Amino acid sequence: MLLKNTTYLNEEYAISRGNLLIHEGKIVTNPSLSEGNASVEEMDCEGYILIPGLYNAHFHGYSLTAQGLQRDMKIEEWCNDSKQGHLQSGYFEKIDALTRREYETICMKAYADMVKKGITFVSESEPSNWPDAIAETINRIGMKGFVDTYEKIPEYHDLQSGQVNFGTHLLEEEDITDETLALCVSSKKDFDSLYTTHGMENQWRRDLIYSQYGKSSIELYKEQGLLDNKTIFFHGVHLNEIDIDLLAEAGSSVVHCPVSNLSTGAGIAPVSSMLEKGVNVCMGSDYASTDLWENMKIAYYLLKTMSPTHPFTAENIWQMATQNGASAYHQNMSGRIKDGFHADLVFIKKNPLIPEVDTDEFSTTVHNLLLETSEPSIHHVMVNGEWIMFNRTLTHVDEEEMNRAYKKILTKVYHQVLE
Numbered sequence: 001m002l003l004k005n006t007t008y009l010n011e012e013y014a015i016s017r018g019n020l021l022i023h024e025g026k027i028v029t030n031p032s033l034s035e036g037n038a039s040v041e042e043m044d045c046e047g048y049i050l051i052p053g054l055y056n057a058h059f060h061g062y063s064l065t066a067q068g069l070q071r072d073m074k075i076e077e078w079c080n081d082s083k084q085g086h087l088q089s090g091y092f093e094k095i096d097a098l099t100r101r102e103y104e105t106i107c108m109k110a111y112a113d114m115v116k117k118g119i120t121f122v123s124e125s126e127p128s129n130w131p132d133a134i135a136e137t138i139n140r141i142g143m144k145g146f147v148d149t150y151e152k153i154p155e156y157h158d159l160q161s162g163q164v165n166f167g168t169h170l171l172e173e174e175d176i177t178d179e180t181l182a183l184c185v186s187s188k189k190d191f192d193s194l195y196t197t198h199g200m201e202n203q204w205r206r207d208l209i210y211s212q213y214g215k216s217s218i219e220l221y222k223e224q225g226l227l228d229n230k231t232i233f234f235h236g237v238h239l240n241e242i243d244i245d246l247l248a249e250a251g252s253s254v255v256h257c258p259v260s261n262l263s264t265g266a267g268i269a270p271v272s273s274m275l276e277k278g279v280n281v282c283m284g285s286d287y288a289s290t291d292l293w294e295n296m297k298i299a300y301y302l303l304k305t306m307s308p309t310h311p312f313t314a315e316n317i318w319q320m321a322t323q324n325g326a327s328a329y330h331q332n333m334s335g336r337i338k339d340g341f342h343a344d345l346v347f348i349k350k351n352p353l354i355p356e357v358d359t360d361e362f363s364t365t366v367h368n369l370l371l372e373t374s375e376p377s378i379h380h381v382m383v384n385g386e387w388i389m390f391n392r393t394l395t396h397v398d399e400e401e402m403n404r405a406y407k408k409i410l411t412k413v414y415h416q417v418l419e
Helices: 059-065 085-097 100-116 132-141 150-156 178-190 203-213 216-224 241-250 258-263 272-274 290-305 315-322 323-328 365-372 399-419
Strands: 002-009 015-025 026-029 043-045 048-052 056-057 121-124 144-148 163-169 195-197 232-237 252-254 280-283 345-349 376-382 385-392
Touching: 002 365, 015 085, 026 150, 026 241, 048 365, 056 150, 056 195, 056 252, 056 323, 059 085, 059 100, 059 399, 100 121, 100 132, 100 272, 100 385, 100 399, 121 132, 121 280, 132 144, 132 150, 144 232, 150 163, 216 241, 241 272, 252 323, 258 290, 272 290, 280 323, 290 315, 315 323, 315 365
Parallel strands: 002 043, 002 048, 056 121, 121 144, 144 163, 163 195, 195 232, 232 252, 252 280
Antiparallel strands: 002 015, 015 026, 048 345, 345 376, 376 385
């Protein structure tokens, strides 16, 4: 397919213009193909701005069904002896009792919502008992992804399901003991997979690990040989400068989830320090939301409060939401619009009422694209050169049927919770 007259976010996160060719699922920039070649399908992209597919680097698939249940409550207080806590306990019991097919449906709804927002990759942190089913669901939508298999890693090590890879989990601070650390070290020796975990997420978890070991979980992982470029930490709100230095040295990644961090009272992650020291920081929506754009915008504004205005710009956020996510999950030929990279592309309708100024040294388009894009303006999404959404309609899934099934499950869960 020849994409003519494109305006796109190039590998340097600046605006480029020209034709792009999609050949065997890969991007060819500045193609020499004759425009008159009738064998190549053509699409005029004059009315769009193209960006790389977004990476949601941390998400809990079932969690859209929990919207509002955790309002105004810290994580350590979930399921406590209050009315809200009792409702949460009942909710989790019902989620745990869902069938495989029901669990697939609620996750599919979340992934479908992501595609509508231009997300082409999801890291699934909570596949219940069915990593294979979740991988099938991601593939059915047409996305790429990663599934954390936890203790099932012996079954999934070195396997790939379509466009989905598998890995396993390290430990949250409340689960760290000498014995569990030893098990992680043993697992690392047997299964050299990607390892993810919630790390130094909030004050509660920070205090737990310091009271027990007098140091952070990052330092412990370093001492145990568990810190490398296959280690991915979620949140990192309470990382200190020693932690950040260790992460940078090891080539580990941190997934920034600013909306979740603020809503749970965890705080503000030291992202400016991480970026200054070269830590690979990517973006995630975490829990009960698929809105990565909201997280990107909040991340941008928080950077302005944590450092002088100029050092970090919209370009940094674009990199975090695309290239850095791809790097964290070792998707080395994805995350950028670059010659030879996979054609994972999002087509955003231009808004003629938003000014465009693009020179060699200054652009408003890159900035405005971040801050002014809304979901309805995301018209088409492709992965590996194949449409997974066109004119805001998913191409692989019957949305009406999916929504009916999802609503039925939602009604069932909350009817039983409120009994």
